[in-house]
Amino acid sequence: MAIKIFIRRMIPDEKANDLLPLFRRLRNLATNQAGYISGETLIRIDTPGQYMVISTWQSLDDWRQWLVSRERIEIQKEIDARLDQDTIYEIYQYG
Numbered sequence: 001m002a003i004k005i006f007i008r009r010m011i012p013d014e015k016a017n018d019l020l021p022l023f024r025r026l027r028n029l030a031t032n033q034a035g036y037i038s039g040e041t042l043i044r045i046d047t048p049g050q051y052m053v054i055s056t057w058q059s060l061d062d063w064r065q066w067l068v069s070r071e072r073i074e075i076q077k078e079i080d081a082r083l084d085q086d087t088i089y090e091i092y093q094y095g
Helices: 013-031 060-067 070-083
Strands: 003-010 036-043 050-057 088-093
Touching: 003 060, 003 070, 013 036, 013 070, 050 060, 060 088
Parallel strands: none
Antiparallel strands: 003 050, 003 088, 036 050
16 A cells, blocks of 8 residues: 655755755655655745655555665765754555
């Protein structure tokens, strides 16, 4: 069963351009992972700097394989260090 992953980050305007290449690398790597279906990035209108990435995966196991991949972890550590905060992940399935 397909699942949706909601990835939330607060990104100050002054750091957005610095982080864009890292986000692109993550997206490019994810698109080549087994089970990846799609992804989109949204910017919250009423809360400046809040970004939501919604990615769809064929299964929870596919997502977990990506979550623990060395490439993803290395990039994510760099993102979190530049943001001085952790990225929030929420996993949903269809009801």
